[in-house]
Amino acid sequence: MLVQISQYPPTRDVMDEIIYTFTENNIMLSFMPPIDIFWEYVDSGKHASRLERWKICTNKNCHFLHESNFYPCPTAWVKYEFNDRLPDGINDDENKSCSYDLNEDISDDGWDILRKFDKPFSVCDKCGDAINYFKWETEK
Numbered sequence: 001m002l003v004q005i006s007q008y009p010p011t012r013d014v015m016d017e018i019i020y021t022f023t024e025n026n027i028m029l030s031f032m033p034p035i036d037i038f039w040e041y042v043d044s045g046k047h048a049s050r051l052e053r054w055k056i057c058t059n060k061n062c063h064f065l066h067e068s069n070f071y072p073c074p075t076a077w078v079k080y081e082f083n084d085r086l087p088d089g090i091n092d093d094e095n096k097s098c099s100y101d102l103n104e105d106i107s108d109d110g111w112d113i114l115r116k117f118d119k120p121f122s123v124c125d126k127c128g129d130a131i132n133y134f135k136w137e138t139e140k
Contacts, residue, residue: 003027006062007034009136038136041075041128048129054120056131063117070100072117075127088126098123 005011005018012034022029039058054060059073071077076090076098083089090098098121100113 003029004032005029006032009036036136037133039131039133042130042132043128044130046129050120050122050124053127053129054124056129057124057127058131060117065102068102069095070102070113072098072121076121076123079123079126090123090126094121094123097121 003022007015011018015031018029041053041057057073059075062073064071064074064077066077066081069077076095079086079088079090080095080099083091100116
């Protein structure tokens with residue numbers, strides 16, 4: 001198994017611990033280049049379609065694992081996990097339609113998961129259709 005680690009500023013602060021943990025558990029890892037620019041999806045007011053939103057998405061290939069649920073992107077997980085605090089959060093049915101519970105039966109080769117993630121979901125309607133970039137800043 002190979003795990004890719006995104007190097008956001010807070011992640012770089014704990015690199016030694018990450019390397020130690022993965023090495024101790026015989027898990028191969030690689031590091032993505034450092035990331036200092038972040039982004040948010042905003043609504044341009046153009047009423048873009050689900051497919052148009054999905055096409056500009058920079059997160060759609062950044063699959064995300066939380067407990068036994070595998071998501072096409074971290075945004076879907078955030079919108080579900082913080083549903084009660086977000087005006088555009090997703091409910092249980094929407095979460096089930098876009099995520100994959102790894103405790104359920106999957107094919108031997110896992111391609112069914114990738115096929116499911118290779119298209120837009122209804123939750124894509126809740127993302128913006130334009131991207132606003134900004135420098136990552138943390139409070140010290």
